[in-house]
Amino acid sequence: MKKILLIVLSIIILGCKNDKKEDGKAEILNIVTTTSMITDLVKNIGGDMVNVQGLMGAGVDPHLYKASEGDVSKLFNADVIFYNGLHLEGKLVEVFEKMEGKKETVALGEFLPKDQLIGSEYFASNYDPHVWFNIEFFKKFAIEVTRVLSEKDPKNASQYAANEKAYLIKLDVLQAEVKNTIAKLPEEKRILVTAHDAFNYFGKAYGFNVVGLQGLSTATEAGVQDVQKLSNFIIDNKVKAIFIESSVPRRTIEALQAAVLSKNHEVTIGGSLYSDALGDAGSIEGTYLGMFRYNVSVIVNALK
Template identity: 45%
Template sequence: MIRRRNVVLGLPALLLSAGFAISGRASAPLRVVATTGMIADAARRVGGDQVEVRALMGPGVDPHSYRQTRSDIVAMTRADLVLWHGLYLEAQMEEFLHNLARKRRVVAVAEALPRELLLAHDDYADKFDPHVWMVPDLWKHVVAEIQRALSEARPEAAGRFAANAAAHMEELDRLGAYARETLARVPAQSRVLVTAHDAFGYFGRAYGFEVMGIQGISTESEAGLARIRELVDILVSRRIGAVFVESSVSDRNIRALVEGAAAKGHAVRIGGELFSDAMGTPGTYEGTYIGMIDHNVTVIARALGADAPERGMNGKLSAGM
């Protein structure tokens, strides 16, 4: 009787303890895993203190060729929400992510963009250029989808997510206005952007630039000698004075262009390093989406003859870009 009474008296304490555990779990931050730094940045801005975000790909990492590691798999299988880009950006991870979506909450955030806003992929039928983050007006669709995914995962915080998203959208509007106004000052004959791979198609369409990538939309495509010779001839014949390297792609082919043009008597300089498929170092201004695009716009504009502030829209860009 004594033993039975102790068990009965112990039940309320156990239930109370379980209740606290459940309550504590519900208020803990959502565990979010994002494939790219750009998605992770948006998730942090929208999620605020309601999320704990891990980005799989850091500075200088090429998402086109990235394969999930063992620690990535563990993180994604334990996450409350996995956010990936889609549009064939994470080409080597797609099968794993589709399989994971059968068991966990997994969202391809760029797939939410209306198809009429997308550019067709040069290398793959029925696929699209994934580099939509290059234009803030397009990136707003991704931010909205991240807000939706977070709100679905934690409905009780939907109001916070909406407020955070609205504040971030205002920042994106300001960034978009800066890009349009600054790049409009580039002389018409200088609006040619030559880079390592064709990551700036949306940028070119939005801001009136002719974009030439040595490689195609995916860095997995090969850059042949014929393509390099073709671009050298264009640089020389059109007197293009600057080309750009990318933080996540080898500069070998860009340097081959510079050397090839020099051999034909035309000097071409490297106008700067652009962030194409990854942001800058975490903890820096360039390690945020706003800073990444501010950097790109400012570097391109200044290199191609426009009057643009040396430290960018917010005066935060690193010195000596």
């Protein structure tokens, strides 16, 4: 990590990239994003007026992600860097801090109203960073991305605004669909047990009791006592299914299932949910809208 920081500082000292082509015409904006959710969002707002490079692909855990030298090069050549913030990208925070004042870094989570965030005495930021599972918060992300892009590239501001309007309509449709789908699941069955606490905002929005085997960050592993405690909870509440996550090793949930089965209670693995990353690029689940619909369908069908 120290080596990477030295590279960052050295590159910054050398100066900033020229934003003009040799013929005097402005280049399209170079944008670097961290999580795949933010990458998808910026592509929707920026369209073909921006070049977006996401650091984290499908199945990548942002809590544990470390910047490579290639990442540092992308960050240096960016006009704007969008990231989640709220300490989600814990191991990248120091890199971003070194770039402040030299590069435009935008922590989207920092623009959310703090009184609406879920706090935690156990997490470094004191807030749950998995804010994209509240669609209203993701709308605020879209508005902020539009503002930044418009300020950076005012000649295309009207097109950014049009793209934002179209995307916000899609998010409104998603909200209505999710609400209707979840309404089919009785309230007493809305208990969501996953590998780590990534779904608290989802639970708050749709009336789920969300329980994660690990805490808000995957940096700490679940212990034997955690597994036993949660297995008892599953039995006491007659939970039908538990869920693995695409960005967390499945062994954590398999260990939980084994603990439940050892106590003569059956619980199935209801499927794999996308939590800290979208699905494969080019797939339906590789978009924020597709990921959300997929997750809701898997959860409702498994818990019915």
